[in-house]
Amino acid sequence: MMLGKCRQPAAATALFKVLLSERLKPTVDVYTALVGAYGYSGLLDEALATVDQMKGTAGCKPDEYTFSVLINCCSKLRRFDRIPAILDEMSYLGLQCNTVIHNTIIDGHGKAGMLEEMENALSNMLEDENNVPDIYTMNSIIWAYGNHGRINEMERWYSEFQLMGVEPDTQTFNIMVKSYDGKY
Structure with missing residues (x-):
C-alpha cells in the first residue's frame, strides 16, 4: 500500500512477484x-488487469473496497468514462454500490467541475435505498458549489442535507466560510 501511495508501481509489482515466487498466496488486500x-x-489499464487477475485467483474475488479504490483512481485521473463499466462489473459479481463508492463518484465529479454529473451521481445515491448521504456527501457537494462560486446552490444543498438528517461539522463550516470569502 505504501508503494502505491508513493507512486512506485514497479516496486509494488516486484514485491508482488517475490510473494508469488515464494509460493505465498496473495490476499484480496x-x-x-x-x-x-x-x-x-x-496506470489504469494495469489496475483493471489486476482486478481481472483477481477474479481468476481462488479466494481473491474483488470486493467493494477493491472497487472503491479502482473508482477513486478513475476519479483522480478524470477517467469518468470507465466508471459505468466498473459499476456493471460490480453488479455482475453480486456487489452493491455502497456509500463510500457513491461518495467517491460524487466527490470526483465535483472536484472536476462536472456539477451536473455530480448531481446525477447524488440522484443515483438517493434512489439507492441501501445508501444514504452522510457528512462526506454533504461536504463534497457544498465544496463543489462553493468552489465554483455557486453560493445559492451551496446554500440550497446545505439546507437539503439538514432536512435529510445530515448535520454539518467543522469542515462544513470551514468550506462555507471560504466559499463566502471567495478563497477557493
Whole structure:
C-alpha cells in the first residue's frame, strides 16, 4: 500500500512477484493494494488487469473496497468514462454500490467541475435505498458549489442535507466560510 501511495508501481509489482515466487498466496488486500499502486500512478489499464487477475485467483474475488479504490483512481485521473463499466462489473459479481463508492463518484465529479454529473451521481445515491448521504456527501457537494462560486446552490444543498438528517461539522463550516470569502 505504501508503494502505491508513493507512486512506485514497479516496486509494488516486484514485491508482488517475490510473494508469488515464494509460493505465498496473495490476499484480496494484497491485490487491492496493487490495484491502487497502478491506478494512483496513472496506470489504469494495469489496475483493471489486476482486478481481472483477481477474479481468476481462488479466494481473491474483488470486493467493494477493491472497487472503491479502482473508482477513486478513475476519479483522480478524470477517467469518468470507465466508471459505468466498473459499476456493471460490480453488479455482475453480486456487489452493491455502497456509500463510500457513491461518495467517491460524487466527490470526483465535483472536484472536476462536472456539477451536473455530480448531481446525477447524488440522484443515483438517493434512489439507492441501501445508501444514504452522510457528512462526506454533504461536504463534497457544498465544496463543489462553493468552489465554483455557486453560493445559492451551496446554500440550497446545505439546507437539503439538514432536512435529510445530515448535520454539518467543522469542515462544513470551514468550506462555507471560504466559499463566502471567495478563497477557493
